[in-house]
Amino acid sequence: MKIKALTAIAAVLLSAPAFVAADEDAELIVNGEIEMVTKTAAAPHLEGALDEVLSGWLFRADETQSLQADDFDNPGMIFVDQGMDDWGTVDGSEGKSCASCHGDVEDSMAGIRAEYPKWNDTAGEVRTMAQMINECRVDRMGAEAHGYTSAKMARMEALISVQSRGMPVNVAIDGPAADMWAQGKEMFYSRTGQLELSCASCHEENYGNRIRSDHLSQGHINGFPVYRLKNAKLTTPHGRFKGCVRDTRAQTYSPGSDDFVALELYVASRGNGLSVEGVSVRN
Amino acid sequence: MRLTTITLAATLTVAGVATAGTVAPGDVAFDEYGAVEMSLSGAAGDAVNGEKIMVTKSKGNCVACHAVSKLSYAPFHGEVGPQLDWAGDTWSQAELRGILANAKKTFEGSVMPAFYKVDGFVRPGKGYTGKAADGPLDPLLSAQDIEDVIAFLMTLKEE
Numbered sequence: 323m324k325i326k327a328l329t330a331i332a333a334v335l336l337s338a339p340a341f342v343a344a345d346e347d348a349e350l351i352v353n354g355e356i357e358m359v360t361k362t363a364a365a366p367h368l369e370g371a372l373d374e375v376l377s378g379w380l381f382r383a384d385e386t387q388s389l390q391a392d393d394f395d396n397p398g399m400i401f402v403d404q405g406m407d408d409w410g411t412v413d414g415s416e417g418k419s420c421a422s423c424h425g426d427v428e429d430s431m432a433g434i435r436a437e438y439p440k441w442n443d444t445a446g447e448v449r450t451m452a453q454m455i456n457e458c459r460v461d462r463m464g465a466e467a468h469g470y471t472s473a474k475m476a477r478m479e480a481l482i483s484v485q486s487r488g489m490p491v492n493v494a495i496d497g498p499a500a501d502m503w504a505q506g507k508e509m510f511y512s513r514t515g516q517l518e519l520s521c522a523s524c525h526e527e528n529y530g531n532r533i534r535s536d537h538l539s540q541g542h543i544n545g546f547p548v549y550r551l552k553n554a555k556l557t558t559p560h561g562r563f564k565g566c567v568r569d570t571r572a573q574t575y576s577p578g579s580d581d582f583v584a585l586e587l588y589v590a591s592r593g594n595g596l597s598v599e600g601v602s603v604r605n
Numbered sequence: 606m607r608l609t610t611i612t613l614a615a616t617l618t619v620a621g622v623a624t625a626g627t628v629a630p631g632d633v634a635f636d637e638y639g640a641v642e643m644s645l646s647g648a649a650g651d652a653v654n655g656e657k658i659m660v661t662k663s664k665g666n667c668v669a670c671h672a673v674s675k676l677s678y679a680p681f682h683g684e685v686g687p688q689l690d691w692a693g694d695t696w697s698q699a700e701l702r703g704i705l706a707n708a709k710k711t712f713e714g715s716v717m718p719a720f721y722k723v724d725g726f727v728r729p730g731k732g733y734t735g736k737a738a739d740g741p742l743d744p745l746l747s748a749q750d751i752e753d754v755i756a757f758l759m760t761l762k763e764e
Contacts, residue, residue, distance in 0.1 A: 514727045516718070516742060523716040528685050534669045535681040568735035572728040 350379055350599075353393055356488040358597040365594040367495060371526055377596050378539040378604060381530070386551065389603040398480060398549030398601030401473075401556050405481030408474065414465025420478075423462065428485055435486035435598050439587040441499045448502045450583055451479055452558065470578035471564075476547045476556035483547065483600030491544050491598060493591040502580075506588025509581065515572025521589070536605065542593035543586070545602025552605055559586050627748045630706075630723045639711030640699040645721060645748035650756025658746065658754050665720070665746060665754055675761065686717060693762040701755045705746075720745040 350358040360377035368375070379387060393399045409420045409427050424430040435451065442449040449457075455478050456467040468475040495503040513520045524533065525541030532538070547556040560577035563585055567574040575581040626647045628634075635641055644650075658665040660679035668676055670685035692701065704711050707719035721744045729738040746754070 512727060515730050516726055516745065518718060518726065519716065524685075527716060531684040532681070533683045533685050538685075564735065567728075568730065568733060570730075571733060572726075572730045572735075573737040574730070574735040 348380065348387060350377075350387070350391060352391055352487065358488060358599060359490065359595065360597070362595040365591070368592060371522075372540065372592070375542065375593060375596055376529070376540050377593075377599065378542060378545055379599065379602060381537045381539040382604060386603055386605065390599070396549065396601065396603055397551075397554070398547070398556060398603060401477040401547075401549075402480045402484050402601060405477035405479075408478060409481060414459065414463035416462065416464040418463045420458070423458075427481060431482045431485040433486055433489060435483040435600060436489045436492050437494070439499075439583060439590060440494065441497065448499050448583055448587055450559075450578075450586055451482060452560075452578070453583075455479070455482075471558045471561035473555065476558050476561075479558060480547045480556055480601045483598060486598040487600070488597050491590065491593045491596050493587065493594055495587070495591045499587065502584045503587050503591065505581075506584035506586070509585045510588055513570075514567060515570030517570045517572075519570040521566070521585075540592070541589065542596060543589050544593040544596045545599040545604065547600055548602045548604050550604055556601065559589070563589075630721050630744050633706050633721060635703055635707070635710045636699075638700070638703075639707075639709075640697070640703040641706055642699045642702075644752055645702065645706065646752050648749065648752065650749075650752035650754070652753070652756040652760050654750075655753035655755070655757030658750050659757060664750065667754070670717070673761070689758065689761055691761060691763050692758040693760060696758075698755055698759060701758050702751065705751050705754060718745060721748070721751055 348360075350360050352358065358377070358379070360379050362375055364372040364375045379390060389395045389397070406427070412419045412422075420427070438451040438454075439448050441447075442454075445457075452468075452470055452475055455475065456470075459465040460467050468478070510521045513523065521541060524538050529538050529540045543559045543562075546559045546562070548562070549555070550557050558577070560582045563582055564574045564577060575585075628643065628645045628647075633641055633645065634643065656676070659667040659673065660676055662669075667673075667689075668679055668682045670683040672682040672684065672688045672690075674688075674690050676682070696704070700711065704717070706721035708715040708717035709719065723742045723744055726742075729742060730736060731738050
């Protein structure tokens with residue numbers, strides 16, 4: 323009996339998660355023109371972990387999916403408009419706006435979101451998009467830094483992300499970024515808190531399964547910043563990480579910390595090959 | 606309900622079963638398969654209360670990960686762990702006690718939280734606040750809660 327029970331459970335644990343989407347062939351085409359890759363072969367650095375990477379969009383209900391297919395239905399696009407206003411607004415002691423140096427956001431920011439977080443030679447460290455936005459604000463505009471996960475930061479990230487929609491995520495993990503990537507990978511598999519759960523416990527071992535009413539995804543961040551229906555505003559990657567770690571009954575890391583930058587680099591790289599979707603719509 | 610428990614415990618004492626009181630989380634004796642023979646509270650479990658703990662989010666919240674047909678009145682059962690419809694046939698009381706106290710002793714690498722463990726965590730927090738724990742942690746469930754859940758699970762048998 324004991325042996326039989328153990329064998330049965332072992333079989334369940336060893337079998338790959340059987341992913342059944344509501345509609346496995348669902349395709350995401352935004353505004354009838356931006357074709358999104360929501361399912362593709364996993365990058366070589368995911369060998370042994372995932373064969374195929376699946377956008378979180380595939381795990382959502384039909385109604386949620388359709389909200390993202392048209393910018394008039396996507397509630398997150400309101401914040402992109404606000405970000406556009408900010409882009410042209412002079413702020414700080416130097417009398418500059420984003421546009422003063424970067425001109426038309428559609429030209430200057432195309433492709434940026436797809437490559438971040440990214441090694442920055444001048445700074446000598448891996449930088450997130452949020453850190454680059456604040457560097458511009460403080461050092462070049464003489465303005466105050468935005469709070470790392472604040473509404474103003476989220477909508478600027480949203481504006482910049484939208485310029486890369488449909489482009490494949492292509493985050494570099496080698497060269498000078500390799501150490502931080504390894505740190506992020508270790509964090510992804512670290513089981514934290516009194517519940518002893520890692521990112522992988524849910525998003526690698528159990529994607530496709532339901533936990534309560536939620537359908538567990540692979541946890542990619544290609545759709546960030548994301549408009550979450552549950553709190554009716556944009557959520558940034560570090561804001562989401564913080565919530566997930568907190569829910570393991572752990573002491574969280576701080577948004578903007580080296581720890582979360584490392585985790586963002588690693589998690590972003592797991593989504594290499596998926597399309598940039600931000601701003602996406604999720605639960 | 607309290608009366609039932611006390612009566613049962615008294616009966617067990619008379620019958621000569623060990624009732625040395627509550628076993629502390631650090632003193633739980635797991636056998637080589639991860640099972641725990643002795644009641645954690647020293648008393649028998651109350652299946653009615655165990656059922657409540659299974660479906661209560663702030664208690665066991667077991668249905669978040671396990672589907673149980675008998676508890677279908679509670680919404681949103683999960684699929685992360687095995688269905689428990691025949692738990693009473695599949696496992697003995699001692700095996701269930703070990704799995705609830707610390708499932709990793711039975712199933713290596715299991716994602717199931719240990720419900721009767723208070724130390725050895727990475728970055729333990731103060732509940733769900735995200736802040737660091739500011740003192741010793743309580744186990745996720747009390748010794749008696751676990752005995753109650755076991756009593757309920759033992760009623761889940763194919764008939």
